[in-house]
Amino acid sequence: MGTKGPTGMGSPHLSDQQLMQLEDGELSEREASHFQSCPQCGSRLRDAQAARAAYVEYRDAFRASLLAPPPKSWRTLDALITRHEASRPRGLHWWSVPSLAAGACVMLGLIVSALVLWSPRQTSSARASLLLTQSAKRVLPQRRFISLRVHGRTLVRPAVLSTEAEAEGDSDIARLQMVFAAAHYSWREPLSARSFQAWRSGLRDKRDSVSIIRAQDDESYRVRTETDSGVLRTASLTLRAPDLRPIAGAFDFEREGIVELAEAAASNEHASEARAQPTRPFTAPPRNETPAGPEVTLHVLAALNQIGADVGEPVEISEDLRHQHVVVHAAGVGRERQRQIAGVLKAVPRVMLEFDSGRSPLPPAKATPLERYSASIPATLRQQFEERLGGSTAFQEAIDRVLEASASDVAQAHALEILARDFGPRIEASLMAPDREILHKLRDNHISELERLVSRIREDFKPLFPGIPDGAIAQAANGGATASWQAGAASLVAVARKTDDSLNRLLASSYSQSSGEEMLRTLAAQIEQFDSAIRSERQAGR
Amino acid sequence: MTVNERVEEIYQAERDNIYSYLLYFSVPAGRAQELAQDAFLKLYLKMAKGESVENPRAWLYKVAHNFALRFHQREAVFDDLSDDFEPADRLADPEHAAMEHQRKTVLLRAIRDLSPRQRNCLYLRAQGLRYREIADVIGISTSAATEFLRRAALRLKGIMDGY
Numbered sequence: 206m207g208t209k210g211p212t213g214m215g216s217p218h219l220s221d222q223q224l225m226q227l228e229d230g231e232l233s234e235r236e237a238s239h240f241q242s243c244p245q246c247g248s249r250l251r252d253a254q255a256a257r258a259a260y261v262e263y264r265d266a267f268r269a270s271l272l273a274p275p276p277k278s279w280r281t282l283d284a285l286i287t288r289h290e291a292s293r294p295r296g297l298h299w300w301s302v303p304s305l306a307a308g309a310c311v312m313l314g315l316i317v318s319a320l321v322l323w324s325p326r327q328t329s330s331a332r333a334s335l336l337l338t339q340s341a342k343r344v345l346p347q348r349r350f351i352s353l354r355v356h357g358r359t360l361v362r363p364a365v366l367s368t369e370a371e372a373e374g375d376s377d378i379a380r381l382q383m384v385f386a387a388a389h390y391s392w393r394e395p396l397s398a399r400s401f402q403a404w405r406s407g408l409r410d411k412r413d414s415v416s417i418i419r420a421q422d423d424e425s426y427r428v429r430t431e432t433d434s435g436v437l438r439t440a441s442l443t444l445r446a447p448d449l450r451p452i453a454g455a456f457d458f459e460r461e462g463i464v465e466l467a468e469a470a471a472s473n474e475h476a477s478e479a480r481a482q483p484t485r486p487f488t489a490p491p492r493n494e495t496p497a498g499p500e501v502t503l504h505v506l507a508a509l510n511q512i513g514a515d516v517g518e519p520v521e522i523s524e525d526l527r528h529q530h531v532v533v534h535a536a537g538v539g540r541e542r543q544r545q546i547a548g549v550l551k552a553v554p555r556v557m558l559e560f561d562s563g564r565s566p567l568p569p570a571k572a573t574p575l576e577r578y579s580a581s582i583p584a585t586l587r588q589q590f591e592e593r594l595g596g597s598t599a600f601q602e603a604i605d606r607v608l609e610a611s612a613s614d615v616a617q618a619h620a621l622e623i624l625a626r627d628f629g630p631r632i633e634a635s636l637m638a639p640d641r642e643i644l645h646k647l648r649d650n651h652i653s654e655l656e657r658l659v660s661r662i663r664e665d666f667k668p669l670f671p672g673i674p675d676g677a678i679a680q681a682a683n684g685g686a687t688a689s690w691q692a693g694a695a696s697l698v699a700v701a702r703k704t705d706d707s708l709n710r711l712l713a714s715s716y717s718q719s720s721g722e723e724m725l726r727t728l729a730a731q732i733e734q735f736d737s738a739i740r741s742e743r744q745a746g747r
Numbered sequence: 748m749t750v751n752e753r754v755e756e757i758y759q760a761e762r763d764n765i766y767s768y769l770l771y772f773s774v775p776a777g778r779a780q781e782l783a784q785d786a787f788l789k790l791y792l793k794m795a796k797g798e799s800v801e802n803p804r805a806w807l808y809k810v811a812h813n814f815a816l817r818f819h820q821r822e823a824v825f826d827d828l829s830d831d832f833e834p835a836d837r838l839a840d841p842e843h844a845a846m847e848h849q850r851k852t853v854l855l856r857a858i859r860d861l862s863p864r865q866r867n868c869l870y871l872r873a874q875g876l877r878y879r880e881i882a883d884v885i886g887i888s889t890s891a892a893t894e895f896l897r898r899a900a901l902r903l904k905g906i907m908d909g910y
Contacts, residue, residue: 260903276777
């Protein structure tokens with residue numbers, strides 16, 4: 206029989222945990238035998254099952270209709286593994302020795318290429334047609350951008366213009382539009398196999414060639430067509446090998462020179478504005494520029510910090526594959542917030558902005574009803590709390606403020622941890638003095654915010670901790686200064702989480718009066734410990 | 748069965764479930780799909796190294812749970828459903844439809860009134876996870892998981908009785 210009953214008082218009935226074990230088939234035969242003859246335990250099990258059934262109904266009948274379907278088709282497991290293998294840093298395994306790995310990849314690529322393209326029976330013209338036809342069948346993402354390099358300028362525009370007229374507004378662009386029109390080449394969608402094929406098939410005379418291009422792990426095909434008729438003398442289109450997506454093009458116009466096109470990520474100027482102003486020039490750096498240094502990330506963080514977007518928001522910061530840009534990816538943020546983010550990042554060079562256009566699958570979060578929290582507190586303890594805080598309404602309001610402050614604390618501590626991780630002592634030392642100052646300002650902002658929030662929690666709950674002298678525990682816990690502020694950030698997150706857990710347990714779990722008092726003492730100690738950790742962190746940064 | 752075949756089988760069976768789990772944490776759809784795929788890749792890499800995974804389903808939920816927390820850079824709220832959402836009526840008979848609507852509204856309110864942790868535990872229980880696995884996925888003690896489930900059942904019973 207169960208040693209501990211449902212109330213924890215040695216009842217002869219199965220405990221809740223034992224009931225779970227019974228359902229999960231983990232209960233011993235002897236313990237389970239009680240269940241056969243106990244209507245009370247049977248009823249409790251049915252309640253648990255009914256709750257589950259109700260939840261299943263909610264999940265399937267209501268909730269499922271609100272869930273967005275996967276936006277893309279699922280990748281195969283093999284594709285996931287291949288992508289992973291291609292992206293991971295090479296070690297010393299035989300399969301990743303560059304010459305062998307490259308050999309294996311090249312062999313595989315060559316086999317496919319040879320079968321499809323390099324059959325002796327295929328002429329260059331037939332190969333070009335085959336590639337262009339296959340590529341034209343691909344459905345390309347709607348929000349693509351392309352960069353155009355002409356006369357030393359780089360311009361960015363949507364890959365597909367909604368009308369030809371949208372190209373007006375810039376003299377270079379207007380001229381390009383005329384040149385493309387004169388060549389009977391689509392200006393509306395220049396980086397496309399369909400447009401290339403349409404131009405090519407209209408030529409009276411042409412010479413095609415197809416070549417394979419390999420750069421690091423990427424492989425692509427280049428279709429090149431030359432002609433003596435028309436103003437466009439030579440054009441080439443580069444198709445990415447795995448999916449034949451057009452990624453670059455070069456157009457040699459008579460008397461105009463070469464116009465280069467390349468697929469571009471949504472830029473900071475264009476991600477949100479490109480549709481409205483498709484031809485605004487964008488001075489993206491050339492592809493072979495030096496890698497973006499940590500100072501770019503720092504400037505991005507500082508810019509986001511101005512509008513509070515560096516803490517607790519779904520904004521991710523990473524580098525592009527070529528390490529030339531810092532990519533800021535914001536998912537599920539509203540249009541207004543997108544504008545704000547784009548606005549503060551406008552002045553930061555070498556930033557690419559990506560806004561996930563997919564709407565958040567759920568409606569915006571609403572405030573949690575307060576009653577949910579305090580309902581589970583034992584009556585006597587609750588009464589004490591209410592008396593000390595000035596009534597039930599004041600108590601509810603204090604709970605609301607404290608829980609909100611605690612959640613923000615965790616987010617702030619986490620942001621500080623990320624800053625410490627990305628700007629370790631060595632990187633910090635390598636920064637120029639003004640950038641180091643920005644880093645320290647960011648760090649100090651996080652620390653100040655943590656101090657403010659902890660102080661709010663302490664103030665709100667102070668009347669609940671009458672037996673604990675102000676700052677006594679903090680003094681006891683103080684003295685554990687860390688070697689650097691970076692080293693202290695991780696422990697700060699741990700303390701923030703612990704405090705948040707304790708608060709949630711105290712305000713949302715069920716427990717006895719004596720456990721509640723013990724939890725309160727623990728919480729008081731943790732708040733002081735948290736405060737002490739923040740002060741140590743500030744000291745370490747001096 | 749090779750590791751690849753085994754993971755492929757699990758991938759086919761569970762990817763939509765893991766994806767949905769991430770959506771419940773308000774991870775946007777595109778990111779949720781990427782993270783779900785990453786979870787299966789992690790599983791494959793773990794198993795390919797010869798490490799055993801006792802219950803791959805529970806392990807995947809745990810990875811997805813951690814992804815969701817990391818995505819939000821803070822404690823993510825499970826199934827934060829708007830108060831505006833109303834159940835749809837599909838019944839032709841008006842009287843029956845009215846009763847059904849009332850029952851559904853009560854059910855919806857009852858679920859909404861559970862704490863996020865209670866909903867999270869109940870969701871995983873409804874997905875067929877054992878209570879020990881639920882505790883492991885969420886990162887709480889088994890007794891806490893039991894308590895969340897007990898309180899959820901009690902609360903639902905109190906509200907749903909009579910409907």
